[in-house]
Amino acid sequence: MRNAAPELVTRSAHWGYDEHRYFGHAVFEQLRGRESLSGLTALSVLGRRLSPEACALLDEAAVCLTLADPRIWPLKLTRVIASYRHAMPAAAAGLLIQEDARIGPWTVPKAAAGLVVLKAQVGARGDEPDHVRQVVRAYVAEQRFVWGFGTPFRKRDERLVAFRDSVERRGLDRLPFFRIFAATARALAIHRTETAPEPASSRHAGLKDAGISASSST
Amino acid sequence: VSSRLPPRARPSKWPACSWAPITVAEAPAHAAVLARLCAAPTSSIAAVAAIALSEQARALVTEHAALLEWRKTDSDLLPGRFRSDDDEESQSVARLRRALAKVNFEVAALAQQPTRAAALVLLLGACGLERPEQIEAAILLSRLPSTLAEALAETPTNFSHYPINLPQFVYEETP
Numbered sequence: 001m002r003n004a005a006p007e008l009v010t011r012s013a014h015w016g017y018d019e020h021r022y023f024g025h026a027v028f029e030q031l032r033g034r035e036s037l038s039g040l041t042a043l044s045v046l047g048r049r050l051s052p053e054a055c056a057l058l059d060e061a062a063v064c065l066t067l068a069d070p071r072i073w074p075l076k077l078t079r080v081i082a083s084y085r086h087a088m089p090a091a092a093a094g095l096l097i098q099e100d101a102r103i104g105p106w107t108v109p110k111a112a113a114g115l116v117v118l119k120a121q122v123g124a125r126g127d128e129p130d131h132v133r134q135v136v137r138a139y140v141a142e143q144r145f146v147w148g149f150g151t152p153f154r155k156r157d158e159r160l161v162a163f164r165d166s167v168e169r170r171g172l173d174r175l176p177f178f179r180i181f182a183a184t185a186r187a188l189a190i191h192r193t194e195t196a197p198e199p200a201s202s203r204h205a206g207l208k209d210a211g212i213s214a215s216s217s218t
Numbered sequence: 219v220s221s222r223l224p225p226r227a228r229p230s231k232w233p234a235c236s237w238a239p240i241t242v243a244e245a246p247a248h249a250a251v252l253a254r255l256c257a258a259p260t261s262s263i264a265a266v267a268a269i270a271l272s273e274q275a276r277a278l279v280t281e282h283a284a285l286l287e288w289r290k291t292d293s294d295l296l297p298g299r300f301r302s303d304d305d306e307e308s309q310s311v312a313r314l315r316r317a318l319a320k321v322n323f324e325v326a327a328l329a330q331q332p333t334r335a336a337a338l339v340l341l342l343g344a345c346g347l348e349r350p351e352q353i354e355a356a357i358l359l360s361r362l363p364s365t366l367a368e369a370l371a372e373t374p375t376n377f378s379h380y381p382i383n384l385p386q387f388v389y390e391e392t393p
Contacts, residue, residue: 008346071382076265077252080245084273093249097258102375104256152377 023047027145031133038062057170064163074104098162112147114139126176136180136187149188166207181205233342236314237360242368246270246361250362257374260382267365275357279350282339286350287341296327300336309339 009205014021022094023043025031031040035049038058042050050058070079074094098104118139138147151157167173174181240247250267252314258266279286285300301310314337316329325344342353 006345022336070387073252073256073377076260077256079251080248080252081266081270081273083245084277086276089269089273093253093266096262096269097256100257100259101262102257124346128279 012044025049028151053170056165057172059164062164064159064166067159072102074098107147114143114147115177115180115184118184119176122176122180126179132180132183133187136183141183142188146188149185177205224301226290232390233345233347233356233360234362236338236341237357238364240361240364244274246274247365248366250365251372254372254374255376255380263379264362267362267369268283271358271361271365272354274361278335278339278357280347281355282336283350285336285339286343286348286353289348294326295326296330296336297333300333301331301332303331306361307334310334312337314341338376344358 012023019029020027022031025043031078035043036055036059039050039055040050042055042058068075077097078090078094081093098106099105118136119126121135121139124130151160164173167178172178182215242248242251243360246267250263250271252264279284282300290295304319311328312336315324316322318328318341323344325337325340327340330333332340339353342356347353347356
């Protein structure tokens with residue numbers, strides 16, 4: 001008896017003759033000229049297209065995080081490997097160390113998970129500042145380490161200052177996740193004076209309010 | 219690496235042992251230490267070490283391509299660019315020759331003051347690893363344990379003890 005050949009399902013892409021499909025969209029007819037690089041990146045990660053407003057926020061978050069000083073540890077790593085004159089192995093090594101690392105983009109989903117927990121605990125009482133403060137303080141008090149809050153060597157993270165302005169300019173600071181982020185930052189400032197929020201938490205708060213999920217925000 | 223057992227007359231452990239030492243001043247060990255500092259998982263540290271060592275081995279073998287070609291000729295005279303008059307390198311090669319003498323193995327070109335790296339490439343060749351890919355693989359495998367040891371000796375997130383301004387980078391803007 002012969003086993004039936006297994007069928008593998010893909011939703012990502014299909015190579016056609018005159019037209020290709022990408023996550024349910026005709027590449028030339030529907031995406032060409034209509035989708036930006038950040039939009040295409042979001043489509044690749046999320047499997048759905050983002051609004052132009054959300055893409056614009058993504059672009060601004062990316063710009064705020066543009067910090068490639070070769071002295072910074074992960075970048076130094078790529079630099080020393082690239083000294084052998086090949087860029088791709090260095091880039092691959094730089095990406096490799098991001099997974100589960102304590103710094104870099106992998107902190108974003110962990111920070112996001114914390115905000116999701118907090119939002120659930122705040123529940124429908126998000127408009128009650130005292131309740132929000134109480135929930136956040138209880139959460140902060142029981143955490144040994146609050147992901148997304150811990151900028152090393154400086155009291156405030158300049159990238160966060162810039163990105164907060166981007167969020168406020170769009171009115172997104174009034175949305176639930178960013179408000180919880182801001183409340184957490186205030187609670188941490190009271191509990192742990194040495195810990196300043198870093199962009200991982202604010203970026204996720206802003207992106208979550210823009211409709212991007214926790215696991216996708218890395 | 220060579221797909222065959224080394225002949226009895228050839229030393230099998232010396233080439234590996236000779237390539238093994240690595241310092242944090244070299245890119246592979248430094249990169250692996252940085253991965254550890256960032257608290258990357260061990261699998262990532264090992265992968266970073268392997269990538270960096272592969273690149274180092276490729277660069278070393280490329281630099282010694284002419285030496286590998288020379289080995290195929292009838293010439294006994296080691297090309298000048300692979301010789302060194304540095305005392306430290308000479309002493310290192312002399313130690314290698316003494317160690318090989320103890321197992322009754324001789325690589326004639328080692329008497330012509332090769333650089334340390336050239337001496338080790340010649341030794342691998344004398345042990346039967348003659349193709350570039352064989353030599354690259356041997357160097358990678360020899361140095362992986364010491365590179366990992368260097369990385370795992372570091373403490374994750376020990377950022378405050380890392381000399382961030384070494385080397386001194388000078389920032390320049392394109393006019």
